[in-house]
Amino acid sequence: MKRQWDIEELIEHFTLVEDDLEFLANKTGPTRLGCALLLKCFQYEGRFPPTKHDIPRSVVDYVAHQLKLDAALYAQYDWEGRTVKGHRTQIREHLAFREATNLDTEEMTSWLVTHILAADQNLEHLKVVVTTRFRERKIEPPTTDRLERLIRSGCHTYEQQLFAETMQRLPPSTCTLLDDLLARSVAVAEEEEQVQDDEPPLTAVETRRTPITWQDLKTSPGAVGLESVLHEIDKLRVLLQWLIPTFGE
16 A cells, blocks of 8 residues: 555545444444554455554544544554454444455466456556456455465466467477477586586677577577678578468468
């Protein structure tokens, strides 16, 4: 939750309405103030604040003023005991929410893979998307760490499925060329590791290598020159070997 709030934002998001006051009717003192803050924060974010100090002072002051209580009473609210756990349960029931289960996280991962990850894999964006989705389903999302693990798992699953589907669409001849290229790349890398301590570094002219390796395809052309142009032509020839069997002449 952000730390700075202006009065218009406080009024919009943290004003206690009649239904809120009825819910708080049987509570007094620090218990009343603490429960009211939990309630309004949950209504705003769809989840409870992780720690007591995550609720900004301006929010505490605004809610305390509405309850005609001293904001300093919030320091007396027991954040770790049975009272706060009971309040969380009561608030979930009052707002018709429930805690996320393992099945919920599995379904959310599947939803991400099917509907979202093809267009966006930014972690921060996805955290907002997933939290909003949980809220729409009236489910309290898991902790931030578990939420990130859920998203990373979804991204990994999506990538594996994409790779598998891509490989299935490639003709056997292209797959063979790829396997040969990767095997050649491994062999070249091993040879270079063995000699790098015994021989001087290669000069720019000597860096052109035939046959082309997988690592060569990922490198940038570098400075323009005869050797770099010939090297790029060699790389294009390798790529054409894949494209012609895949897409035809």
